[in-house]
Amino acid sequence: MNAGASKNRPGATAPAMAGPVLDIANLSVSVRGEDGEREVVSNLSLTLARGETLCIAGESGSGKSMTALAIMQLLPQPAARISSGKIHLGDTDLADLDERRMRRIRGDRIAMIFQEPMTSLNPVLSIGRQLTESIEAHTSLSPAEARQRAIEALKAVRISEAESRLRQFPHELSGGMRQRVMIAMALALKPDVLIADEPTTALDVTVQGEVLELLRDLQRQHGTSVILITHDMGVVAEMADRVIIMRHGRMVEEGTAADIFARPRADYTRELLAAVPRIGSGVGRQKSRDVETATPANVAMVKDLHVRFDLRGGVFGRVTRRVHAVEGVSFSIAPNETLALVGESGCGKSTTAKALAGLVPYSGDIVVGGRNLSGLGRDERKAVRRDVQMIFQDPFASLDPRMRVGDLVAEPLVIHGIASRQERSQRVAALFERVGLSADQMELYPHEFSGGQRQRVCIARALALRPKLIIADESVSALDVSVQARVLDLLKELQREFGVAYLFISHDMAVVENISDRVAVMYLGQIVEMGTRDQVFSNPCHPYTRRLIEAVPVPDPARRRSRFARLDQEIPSATRRIGEAPLKLALQDIGNGHLVAAGG
């Protein structure tokens, strides 16, 4: 315990302690699939020193998780197995330990945190139960002592009212808190090694900062060695002592964090780093264009948009509560312009988009191409609909898995009765080429594509109708950085070419800075700040905006922060009792159309 306590951080100094805690030599993991065995981790060797943080980064599917699971001996059975190699924890080789002895090591000497805090905790057991059971499994503490230890662990991860939390269930906690509980669980027994597999990917930026901060703190206190798996180079820069870059199951580069970022040796590493979006390096357009309020030239105008979801209750199923998902949002989008809508999870971004796309009932005005949607008949609305298309977050979920992609892309044309069959397939082929797919891929099904390719299919489909506005709801969030960069480029290109306007929804400030002309920051269903990209990023006026920007980890170890901005409280809920409408924020123009909510 005192081993790492004295160590200085931050600092990329190599760990001083002799002898690695964990020593992996020539590890190979293979998976049995329909077409035989396939190596997903090949010949991987690494060491982990005491008190060190080792980051494993790399694109999706590169074998990061498999490595972690191999160390834990938790490879998915019976598909995957360690085909060769040794994993030494101290003197024991984990690779050929029997299950019973391994069980004693898991949790006690090596602990692991998983990516999804929502699903990694057992929904039907209380927090207390889940914490104490691992303590009881590995120590001879009495239930009362174990409970005490659990409370300490919760306090250590800075969970308030730790004692009463023991009685709560996972679903009663927010994502960030759940991940903190996971960390508490992992650290309660003070393991030598902590493996964290994408511990913050599922979290909002602000919460991500929290959790990373906490990991660092705890490591400082206990001297635990950490293997941190992530694909976010920002996180790597913030956290790593040493970095391993993986691709296709192989290590392509290893080095200290500073070295990797400053002097990447492998091409792939360079490529990876180049693709990482950075705040302040937005190379999109130099000047933010001036934006007027609603003009007939605007492709879309939203005025005082309200979307509320009724929650029913009571004996007669009357509406008792209401989710005020969108509360009086107004904005307009000019042709050829990109308006970004940012904000934390649940603030109403998607709902706004859906209202615009006609997927949820709303009140207020939506004017597309000069026509107010609410006054139109069915056929007219269908016609107007052509002008607004949408690209969803998850390309896989938004494509009917049972249709060929060619048919999917052609479908909008069919529905709107555009072009003959033959012209259609020509147009679809042209679209495919335009978005960087080959025409013969039209015959394939969505699951036969990679994530980036699928998103291209979605884009092609959205383009089929030549819309004036494309709503991109977290369209690149699910993609790997490199793929993400390529898709963003494609979007920009298409904008130049066709003059489409984008409503670009994202929670990633760095991406937003890259692509947007104007930015609207949403909080609890309302816009708290709106202005050109430069206005918002160089002069964030609303505290919430500021916090969002600050929370983004900077992919540069040299600019590592000693502390992340702390969130003072959980995001309040948009659900309210009937009759308790949320307070309406008034936006003030503080110059050049930079609107900021008063008070904040």
Added chain:
Amino acid sequence: EDTVDPNAKQGGEIIATYKDDVTTLDPAIGYDWQNWSMIKSLFDGLMDYEPGTTKLKPDLAESYEISPDGKTFTFRLRHGVKFHNGREMTADDVKYSLDRVTNPKTQSPGAGFFGSIKGYDDVAAGKADSLAGVTVVDPYTVKFELSRPDATFLHVMAINFSHVVPKEEVEKYGADFGKHPVGTGAFKLAEWTLGQRIVFERNPDYWHKGLPHLDKITFEVGQEPIVALLRLQKGEIDLPLDGIPPAKFQEVMSDPEQKARVVEGGQLHTGYITMNTTMAPFDNVKVRQAVNMAINKARIIQIINGRAVPANQPLPPSMPAYDKQYKGYPYDVAKAKALLAEAGHPDGFDTQLFAMNTDPNPRIAQAIQQDLAAIGIKASIQALAQANVIAAGGDKAGAPMIWSGGMGWIADFPDPSNFYGPILGCAGAVPGGWNWSWYCNKDLDAKAAEADSIVDPAKSDERYKMWSDIYAKIMADAPWAPVFNEQRFTMKSARMGGADNLYVDPVHVPINYDNVYVKDVQ
């Protein structure tokens, strides 16, 4: 005073089983196989039969007189007969019981039996509460005046519906009297757990000294016949009262030890096929005769393991007026075909045969179907729940042919007239009636009325002769094809004692509880 079996031992308990739950023990209502003789053991009527026979004898009545015109019956009641509640039964109770059973509010299925009593129509129509024809002369004398001479009246005074009930208990329990029966009978009800068991206890104050022999009878209900038989074989029960299940019959009869415990007897039952005489082609007597000749009765009896005798007339052999000389229609396929051809159906025709859907009736119907097919009649079978068959039969255009099994006629009392009125007379040939062949012969109705006005017991042979003629005439018209008369096979445990005919009592169906006993009591 009739005799009590001198070998009978007093005391002991037995267990008897039934499949169906007992519905009610109210004598004015109960009309089931199960409760018929149970009620007879709980209640008494003015008349009864000698145990095991069809011979009438006075019961609660000590004696009776019939006026020469046959329209007035005077009964002198036995003294000192007590209800189970301790009160003495008097002539008022007799009158009350008859007023009750005929009152429409009682909804008695047997009300119609009392149609010959003066004032019945008024009571039935709800115009009077009391039968004008029944008068209490003194506490021990009751006089009945009839609107017409009725030779069956003494039988009517023996059927359950005329059994005597105490007014105070009826009023106390109201509609639930059937669950709390209080009578004058040999047994009284000790326990009734719905759906499980009914327990009878010996009535120590029974007026007939020396009866009943048993201290207690437990009826367990809800027992499948096959289960009951298995239990009997294991010695768990004494009397499986639904009889030997067909599936087991062979096994039982081939084992001498078991066979020795089986009592066989006749039954006042006839199984027959009705043909709707108002529906073409059965409106043609030749077609009906052809059907009579087409049925292979021996084969059908074989199917039911020989548990019946072939029938050639409506009356069963054990019924007075059964005509032993009558030969009936022979089984003659060729002749039947010829008759059909004569009737204009050389190639037969399509029709329907209704039957109840419980074994063995669908099987018998199929055997009949095959026999009919042999002469070209293609009958499709409608095997339905009892209620639906009855509904079809009571509808003039409902059912061309019905196999009566399961709903067939078991006589209410051993008198030839009982096979006529509702099932062959004009009175039954009405919508909802039981004359399913819709056969209505006014001449025969008149003859029947004439026969039944011969009240004098001395002239009963003459009366029976008239009835035999009536049934012979009916057979000439052939509205029915009588198929068989079921034989009863009652199996009992080895400890059961008493004359065999008690176990196949023609009136106390299925057995006479009052007179049987067990041999293993000290």
Added chain:
Amino acid sequence: MPAKPRAGVWRRLVKRRLALLGLVIVAIVVAGAVLAPWLTGYDPNEQMFDGLTIEGSPLPPDAKFWLGTDLLGRDLLTRILYGARTSLIIGIVANGVALFIGTLVGVTAGYFRGWIGSALMRFTDLMMAFPALLLAICLAAVFQPSLWIVAMVIALVNWVQTARVIYTETSSLAEREFIDAERTIGAGAPRILFRHILPHLLPTIIVWGTLGISTTVLLEATLSFLGIGVQPPTASWGNIIFENQTYFQAAPWLVFFPGAAILALALAFNLIGDALRDILDPTQRGRA
């Protein structure tokens, strides 16, 4: 390249040992039903004189009557073969109708929320609250039973579960993002229902279809057992047992053979249905 969806379902089905067993059984039953007249020399309804003992007991299996005779002296094998026709017809027709009603109700209620949907689902709940067999008995009593009526009665009783399952699935499908995506390109309800929702329901429908056949065959047998099934002398496996059930001790073959037939057919359809469920489940795709 992974296999295209549904291409090769048959091949994958045949590869599974249990499913293959099921297919073989079904094939045997179908063949038996179709070829019945050529497979036996007897008429299913002929009550043979030498088919009973003198005492009227049925004959055990022997060289002449391979599976013995029934209580009327008919050849049991012949009746079972012909009975397969009835059981298959009931299984396929009743189940088909039930499946159709269930799918219709389920899809409509699941896709169109609002009062139509809730009215339909309330009605389904109501039907769920009916004790199924009791309802069947009542229905069978109202309509005089014939093969087709029995099939309809069974269908009327059996559509409910299908409706429930389809409803749940449709409503979750309707929430899927790709349906939203369809709406944004202007697709109308018919298109979404027929082009996008129904194809996704197909595996469920197929699986419920096969599983439902076994339920249906059993229900027909039960109705026949209670004496309200297909009318005699038409043979169905259920009424063969019904007619002979009391003889299960004295003549066990009368219950055993048709019972085994019902069990085998139901088992076969269950095995096929289960295998189909695995094969058609998209989440299972790509797994070993």
Added chain:
Amino acid sequence: MIAYLGRRLIQSALILLGVSLITFALLYLLPADPVRQIAGRSATPQTVENIRQQLGLDQPFIVQYWHYLTKLVSGDLGRSYIQRSEVTELIVSRLPASLLLMVGAILCELLIGLSMGLIAAVKRGTATDQSLMVASFVGVSAPQFVVGLLLLYVFAVRLSWFPIGGYGTWRHLVLPSLTMGILGAGWYARMMRSSMIDVLRQDYVRTARAKGLARGAIIFRHALPNAILPVIAMIGIDIGIFMGGIVVVESVFGWPGIGQLAWQAIQRVDIPIIMGVTLVSAFAIVLGNLLADIIAPFIDPRIKLR
């Protein structure tokens, strides 16, 4: 919770109302005439008419139904046409037997089904798994009356382990419960298996393993409660299936429950009893579903009664 219960109760009442209406209509349409059943074969047309009037069966459908409803509200199910006693009394006297049988059956199917499913899931892919699943298929595919007769023959007649029929001790209960339970056990085994396999794939099971918990703790504490949820929901539905199965099983074993009562009543068009039994069954089904829904949040705290 209270509001939820209130709403569910109202819903249930409406469902029962619907059930009563449909059944009443069906019975009204029945070709068989109950009056003829009551009146018996010797009745004169006069008697028949009298009885029809007495029972109000000469009234139009709506009036009859209304009368029935108004009495129903005060808990009066009417009197049996044939038995003449209160339907309530008849049902109450037979309900315990049926409930007992149902409890026995549920125990059987849970005990057999869940353990089979659990073992199969844990031993997934092995020969044990396969044979258990084949066994469950056989259970699902076996007609109840055949199973009943077979059990009766083997265990009661041949081996004399259990009584042949009747009601009273626990030994009487075994075979009928088993007969009813085998069907459900097959379903549950299959459901439990797939549900368990699904749960064993979940992240939280991996977490539990990562904590180094023993196998038993993982299976019974972490996986089982999650896997059992769909099964609980099934029990509610099961009650409906039982209510049907009871008719068959009770008649095979001579069990004095409402199944036999219903069957006899149907044979004789004893409408008040048929109505009563249907309503009681529907009530049991509705109640079963309600209970299943109420129990669910205790097992899975995520579920909110709304």
